[in-house]
Amino acid sequence: MRWTIKPKPAQKNIDQLSKDLKVDGLVAQLLLQRGITTYDEAKSFFRPQLSHLHDPFLMKDMDKAVARIESAMANNENILVYGDYDVDGTTSVALLSSYLLEQYPNVATYIPDRYTEGYGVSIQGINFASDNDFTLIIALDCGVKAIEQVAYAKENGIDFIICDHHRPGKMLPDAVAILDPKREDCQYPYKEICGCGVGFKLIQALTLKHGGDIDELIPYLDLVATAIGADIVPITGENRVLAYYGLHVINSNPRIGFKAIINQIKKKSLTITDVVFIIAPRINAAGRMEHGQHAVNLLVETDFNSAEKFAAAIEQFNLDRRNLDQQITEEALVQIQENEEENRFTSVVYDENWHKGVIGIVASRLTETYYRPTLVFTKSGEKLAASARSVKGFDVYNALEGCSNCLEQFGGHKYAAGLTLLENQYETFKAQFEKVVSESIDPSLLEPDLAIDAKIELHQIDDKLLRIINQFAPFGPGNMTPVFMAEKLQDTGYGKGVGEDEKHIKLSVFQKGAPAFGAIGFNLGDRLDRIKNKNSFDAVFSLDENEWNGKTSIQLKLRDIR
Template identity: 50%
Template sequence: MEKIWKVKEPGDINVIKHLSAALNVNMVIANLLAQRGITSFNEAKSFFRPKLSDLHDPFLMKDMDKAVERMARAIDNQEKVLIYGDYDVDGTTSVALMYQFLRTRIKELDFYIPDRYSEGYGISPRSIEYAAKEKFTLVIVLDCGIKAIEKIRQAKELGIDFIICDHHNPDDQIPDAVAVLDPKRPDCQYPYKELSGCGVGFKLLQAYTLKYDIPVVELYDLLDMVVVSIASDIVPVTGENRVLAYYGLKKLNSNPSLGLKTIIQISNLVGQRISISDIVFKIGPRLNASGRIEHGKKSVEILVMSDEDQSIALGEEINSYNEIRKTLDRDITQEALDMITHDPFHEERHSTVLYNRDWHKGVVGIVASRLTEHYYRPTIILTESNGLATGSARSVRDFDLYEAIGQCSDLLESYGGHMYAAGLTMKIDNIPAFTRRFEEIVTSSITESQKTEIYEADTKLQLSDITPKFYRILKQFEPFGPHNMTPLFLTENVLDSGTSRCVGRNQEHLKLDLVEPTGNSSVFSAIAFSQASHYEAISQGLPFDILYHISENEFRGKTNLQLYIKDIAAKIY
């Protein structure tokens, strides 16, 4: 698939010069800061050295005083309290965070995670029935609930109070709960809007500890949960999230909770410096696998566990769910790819809509993401659940998937989501009509630039600029994530030193040793996964361009810098 390379616009030259002089860094580093909106020494200091004291006053959040008062009353009166959260990683870490804080303060405390398949997302009728039957008087909801208008009304009639901690966009009406904490409420003046669901729960606990003079160390001991939620929910790693992620990673790397320690062990991360990327690709998927394959409550159970033997046993069980998830992911993705290639019109299409009644509902979102990456077009993967076609949709850069699906709403039973990802349900008989109309909508509205994947380098760089000092400073840009991605560099006209080779089980990767044509004698080690097709041209000694990240590679006890090549020799537009 063709890709376009671009280089980002540099920051303001006056700002770059100022930062370079004030921080004693080179112009490349100063430009990377300027591109991230950093314009002064103090802003750079806060960026490189986040402080927990930089966290905002939690009482700036709408309804926070009401939430703290209601939680305090439940603690004082020893009410029965239920903690409720979504079945994904953000939801389960949110529940674990709240449960760990409250379990020494409330005797009759329990948690509830809805079943992905029989109850679905959000506050379910079954959960309200359960709360009423078990005589819970307060339910603290995390990572969902902002649209549960009718459910909260029903619960209120049953005498059940709700505190909602959510981070999703609300509708015009806000649920009539005791307190609704959501920085995205139009009437909420909280200065940072991009908290994860777990982050909103953390702010409630922060407010409680401030009001009742509880030592902050108890609260900060839970930050490993928060960073796992931030990474897994792909929220921006900026502002307050950057502070929470920075200290959450410190906790995760030095003294994680028992459950996360177990997940770290089964993820083969012991002894490594765990990063946001490790959470996204190794820790998060294992916690998610429970909700996809079995039940999300398993993830909460391990996150709040205090017995090491039980934690190890449950960790192995959760890991087995992840292995099942990976097998389903691989097999269904291949089946979907085969369906596309057997479609005689697939090359003419601008969208993909596939249905198979036997596909596992827990992985259709992952499969939709993989097919979107492969063909780079809006993709919807459907399976059968409870007699209906239900599934997940994923989009490409700048294409509003949610709006396109909304134009087919008359064919749907329900749908929800945002610009890049959505879920939807329809009658099985409506699939052909939906497929035709969705294709028509995408064809008429998608632009040429949206049909082609774009790699955007932060800046051009000479290999000779890559020094240990340069990399040490670059590492201080961590934690990386949305709106602070790992810098992507472009170097033009590099050469193979003569020792590059194909590696991997099927010789599908390239192990490169690169030099500059300027006569610089330094050789730079690089790895280019799944790019062996470039080997013949590279081995002929012709210059080529590379897009890459800079990383470290440990081999035989020695750590060296290595270029992680994202793409080779594409034309720059």
């Protein structure tokens, strides 16, 4: 890994903020690096308030969306809440449908089948709406590029409200309202909310319109926090407020469906990391292995016994997903090793038998291994479908735009996207994608970058520092866990390999003039020789708590050693 120490703010600014907040200079430095420069900004950071949320009517078309929903209710129309099959989509559908059903009965949900319909708004879904007398579809986490589908719906007497957060194309669908902060003509102050976040702004607007209070919506924030974590959006601004309160709901009074999942994993208090790696994969597994509607059923369930049955089924989907993910990753790695020439800037692999539901996860695994923009293709009906993943600093969506002449459709974000193409275009696309990436990527981005907040001495670490750092949470893009570097460390002689095949290391480190700290390095087992015999080494780490025999101590969570 390439170690990069973030620029240190001006000392006078550190001293001033340290004085204003009555905190250590190191804490002031960490806050300044996060763009927090004043007492008031620090207060908002450490004590997020729902009152900090923006007025939802600042979002383009919000007034039109609210008016159309009110009209549908007044005229006794059937409303179909339609969403993507991933975590962001299913939580969005659960959020909006359960909110609307609190006050109006004629509401149903629809999740497209990943395999027969694919991503986004489908003709099949619109036919379902037409056959069942729905006259309004509210699409969540999809739809901003569904020009033909929305036109088809209009021909069949069905209106659309779109709640999306993906980048629009050059044209917008002919919908009644398009709520998307990434619209060029949308002046909404915060652009990075996820699909479920846009859905939340819609129910916030509906609540405000009827004289309600934001506190009424707190029970929905467990869904929003889960979507924020799963969709890897920045945990800054509104997202930070929503994630902060949503985590509190998850840990204090979660909805029945979440309670059923938490009971299975038997974990007392969940962080945003737990949501990302424990809750989200289970919700996602339904759409990957069977059907996303299973996830919606779990998330809206109000009977605990029924929820437990749904959760047990989803747990099995997740186990199946993990087995497939491991198998396909191994096959893809072999394909890369056997078929790819050296000095490539991309990894593109294909097997018609790979399970479409896990190719996104496999793409992430391959990116971690080879650290370059990666696509994993499989057969999807008459076409090929792929999931794309990128490396830090490189916009894979823009790279796909540069290959759009080969593609049937594509969509997504800077670091993750999906696409389809005709099978006879595969080799052409593969060559063109390599060309576009090789001509536009900074070669330094092909080496993992380990960003370090500050170089410190071990004697600076104490319980007070850890308590303050814990208040920086929830962590995520835009507000990552503080990472430190310390030099000239030594192991006390305790260091050893642990875990299966000793792929992790556990040690006790000290620095001249400072007490020893326990340390754990996951997937750093191959570095054991570097710390043996009290060799001096540098380390990059975050701070963690270790509980053992009822005692809690500070532990260094090692990221890298040299």
